[in-house]
Amino acid sequence: MANERSRLFDRWSAVYDRPRFQNATYRPVHDAVLSRLAGTRPDVVLDLGCGTGQLTRRLTEQFPDAEVVGIDYSAGMLGEASERVGNRANLVRADAQLLPFRSASADVVVCTESFHWYGDQRRALEELAAVLRPGGQLVIASIAAVTDVGESAVRRLSAAGNQPVRALTPHRLRDLLTEAGFEVVDQRRVARFGFVPWPVLTEARLR
Numbered sequence: 699m700a701n702e703r704s705r706l707f708d709r710w711s712a713v714y715d716r717p718r719f720q721n722a723t724y725r726p727v728h729d730a731v732l733s734r735l736a737g738t739r740p741d742v743v744l745d746l747g748c749g750t751g752q753l754t755r756r757l758t759e760q761f762p763d764a765e766v767v768g769i770d771y772s773a774g775m776l777g778e779a780s781e782r783v784g785n786r787a788n789l790v791r792a793d794a795q796l797l798p799f800r801s802a803s804a805d806v807v808v809c810t811e812s813f814h815w816y817g818d819q820r821r822a823l824e825e826l827a828a829v830l831r832p833g834g835q836l837v838i839a840s841i842a843a844v845t846d847v848g849e850s851a852v853r854r855l856s857a858a859g860n861q862p863v864r865a866l867t868p869h870r871l872r873d874l875l876t877e878a879g880f881e882v883v884d885q886r887r888v889a890r891f892g893f894v895p896w897p898v899l900t901e902a903r904l905r
């Protein structure tokens with residue numbers, strides 16, 4: 699399943715950066731994430747599920763003195779990201795459920811539009827809790843169902859297409875974050891253009 703999903707994103711990387719698609723789908727989310735980070739001065743920032751590096755590059759601009767690392771499981775996405783960020787950021791191919799970083803080595807982790815793809819979300823949050831320093835900031839923007847019934851329906855329908863999506867409700871994500879050692883600071887929907895589903899932006903800090 700993981701290799702099949704990686705191939706899906708490898709193919710997707712060729713069209714991912716089309717301006718209309720980016721502006722309607724990802725730009726509002728990236729704006730919201732960067733707004734939540736305003737006023738902070740991190741030394742190390744991880745962009746988990748960085749895709750083609752759109753947000754990674756903006757993170758290097760917002761935090762020019764920080765070490766910014768883009769992480770993705772898709773070689774195709776990372777190839778596109780390399781063209782975009784150059785030597786401004788490090789790029790690492792890794793699974794969110796098995797991150798190759800030292801414990802307590804990052805100040806900020808952002809994760810936009812990839813968390814709903816993770817097969818074991820609980821494990822991914824445990825990994826993020828391990829790599830963040832105490833008090834570290836986590837910002838997740840992810841597709842989120844409104845009700846538990848809706849979450850189950852999304853999972854069943856997407857699994858039928860062999861690409862299961864786990865669109866956790868905000869309260870379910872809050873519960874998982876709390877179990878992993880985080881304190882949730884804020885949760886809100888991010889408005890997007892047209893009929894593209896609005897994700898939930900969740901900010902949490904490691905206790």
